[in-house]
Amino acid sequence: MGLWWIVVVAVLANTASAAVREYHWEVEYKFWWPDCNEGAVMTVNGQFPGPTIKAVAGDTIVVHLTNKLTTEGLVIHWHGIRQLGSPWADGAAGVTQCAINPGETFTYKFTVEKPGTHFYHGHYGMQRSAGLYGSLIVDVAKGQRERLRYDGEFNLLLSDWWHEPISSQELGLSSKPMRWIGEAQSILINGRGQFNCSLAAQFSNNNNNTSSLPMCTFKEGDQCAPQKLHVEPNKTYRIRLASTTALASLNLAIQGHKLVVVEADANYVTPFTTDDIDIYSGESYSVLLTTDQDPSQNYYISVGVRGRKPNTNQALTILNYVTAPASKLPSSPPPVTPRWDDFERSKNFSKKIFSAMGSPPPPKKYRKRLILLNTQNLIDGYTKWAINNVSLMTPATPYLGSVKYNLKLGFNRKSPPKTYRFDYDIMNPPPFPNTTTGNGIYVFPFNVTVDVILQNSNVLKGVVSEIHPWHLHGHDFWVLGYGDGKFKPGVDEKTYNLKNPPLRNTAILYPYGWTALRFVTDNPGVWFFHCHIEPHLHMGMGVVFAEGLNRIGKIPDEALGCGLTKQYLMNRHRG
Ligand code: C2O
Ligand code: CU
DSSP states (O other), rough: OHHHHHHHHHHHHHHHHHHHEEEEEEEEEEOEEEETOOHHHHHHHHHSSSOOOOEEOOEEEEEEEEEEOOOOOEEEEEEOOOTTTTTTGSSOHHHTOOBBTOOOOEEEEEEESSEEEEEEHHHHHSTTTOOOOOOEEOOTTTSSSOOOOOSSEEEEEEEOOOOSSSSHHHHTTTTTSOOOOOOOOOOEEEOOOOOOOOOOOOOOOOOSSSSOOOOOOOOOOSTTOOEEEEOTTEEEEEEEEOOOOSOOOEEEEEETTTEEEEEETTEEEEEEESSEEEETTOOOOEEEEEOSSSSTTTEEEEEEEEEOOOOOOOOEEEEEETTTTOOOOOOOOOOOOTTTTHHHHHHHHHTTBBBBBTTOOOOOOOOOOEHHHHEEEEEETEEEEEETTEEOOOOOOOHHHHHHHTOTTTTSSSSOOOOOTOOOOSSSSOSBBBBBBOOOOEEEOOTOOOEEEEEEOOSSSSSOOOEEEEESOOOOOEEEEEEEOOOOOTTTTGGOOSSOOOOOOOEEOOOTTTEEEEEOOOSOOOEEEESSSSHHHHHHHHHEEEEEEGOOOOOOOOGGGGGHHHHHHHHHHOO
16 A cells, blocks of 8 residues: 555656657758868757757657758657657658658657657758757656766767768769768767867877877867866766767777766666777767866867778867866877777677666567678669668658558568578678669567567678668667677577666677667557668668557658658548
């Protein structure tokens, strides 16, 4: 009886504090100096990065999004938000809605169920690369206790930046032969970086490849001036990290300080201590930092590229102990980013992440399984990425509308292959590199357990296999394990961690290896599952899942004003 009372009070307290947070956003291009060079960035209400949404668990978020771009459509995806009951608000163009036309306003409405570090970004063409992103931070509901203890918090949104506009990047990627975008010009921390100059340039003999760079000449207040983190001695801070990079895998370190990893993709993890943290596109983390170092000094925060041969300078900012002048430079060079191709180190980092005590364990068995081979291919000389030999091309009618209104011609109803031929040699370039485009989807029954095995392979030419951070919309999945080489059914399942695998929404597929994921189809809707590297997705590296199709609720007509759904809705209104 006593316990019941507590539960009732907790539920009431929760609903009582839940708020509706309403925003009016206008998106347009503006000239900006993200890395001390002028370029065009996509801004939200004139800001870059876009405004941070701060909410508490249980809140409803309403965003009236107006497209002020003159020639492009627009959508925004709320990365990490499950969209339970609001699949139409997921913001994936061609999957859950039509792109918003120039001049039009579209209203997103969804609830944020649980606390954690999320973000949002454009999900039409390569608009994320153009700077359309921002943070979405959810705190525990009022009256609930945050299980982490800290005195203050910071938010670092990490991204990469090119001087070439996305229109010509897109053109290059879809040209024959393909013109690769190359490595980023700069890494940005909260939208600020320094191209071809270094805060640390006075340390002439460090091995950070910054030594040859000139000193930066920005002034305080410039758009590219780094944001310093001002801290008091002997306190603990929560630093929220998220990566919206288009391409780069990053590593962050804070000179002289240990980091305690406590959250990954908005789920608590078993805390562990590290000197530096790998963070891939689509991931978010929280780390705790204790300011226990010499309070008369400042310290570098460095972010460098890993996973691909870096050709981008480290991004730097300063951890400023308020007991030292903010302008004082640290007394030694910045931390060196671990070697880019030390993949064993990268995998070891991933394998240190376990869910926190008390997290739900995965179901013991799966009902459906997909084994998805990732390959780089050609179609008539155009470079593509394909999954089980299908390169995804989303249709003109969003899937969600086609399945809701049963529009047979909206997409190919034949499901793509559930596995690949195991005699395929993943260690060498494809012998028959040709592939085809497709728009079929994987349809699952409601509330079943699905396993997905991602299988990596060699690219088209040379002895190379790339990193792919795979992100699933509408779900968290358990990361059951990683392995080298080809996944062996009936054998490799025995290596799964079924006890405390981390719950995440993004998982890394390492070169020449496999990654095993498990999730439950408990969210009626249509959900994108794709590589979070923007150019890879652009070249077809994704699949689409659908589940609980007869349980999809009402979809606002405004989400479906294109393709076959437009015609369907017009007829329905007439009849
Ligand atoms: Cu942040 Cu579909 O991605
Ligand atoms: Cu990829």
